[in-house]
Amino acid sequence: MKQLLQEIKNCKICKDFIAPRPVVEASVDSKIIIIGQAPGTRVHATGIPWNDPSGKQLRKWLNVTDEQFYNTSLFGIVPMGFCYPGKGKSGDLPPRKECAPEWHQRLWDKMPNVELVLLIGMYAQNYYLKDKAKRTLTETVNNYEEYLPDYFVLPHPSPRNRFWLSKNPWFEKFVVPELRNKVSQILI
Incomplete structure (x- = not known):
């Protein structure tokens, strides 16, 4: 696993399009995998995944401490795009399409203890759920139970x-408590 993570961190597959600085954290012991979009500017600058307001909100939804969240024996953090994709008209650009097909399966092959995969946002949901994803993110998240026990679908935090x-107040009222319950059962 260490060799694979080093290969990813040295990846330059997108060097003609962006400034590569791959951000990924995982171990053979990871139990919960977080698949988000791609690092933002703060994460790109620090190299620490989810080290921004989105990460703070995600940890709140999960009801975990920073120490738990950054413990790779508990959480693996594997974005759809490992590098900051750049700025677009209304936010960051989409994650680069090269990363997931190049690296994800190789990572999964090294993580036999995964019990749950969190698919955060439409890019992750469309990639992994394929034709099982609903027409909109709202519909997919509202039907989260259909994807359990393998995937837990979430909006971006x-x-x-x-x-x-x-x-969509139903999300924090009904879905977040279920998410916390699943996470706490795995982390016990």
């Missing part, structure tokens, strides 16, 4: 999603 959260 970005502060930019405040509008979505206020428009």
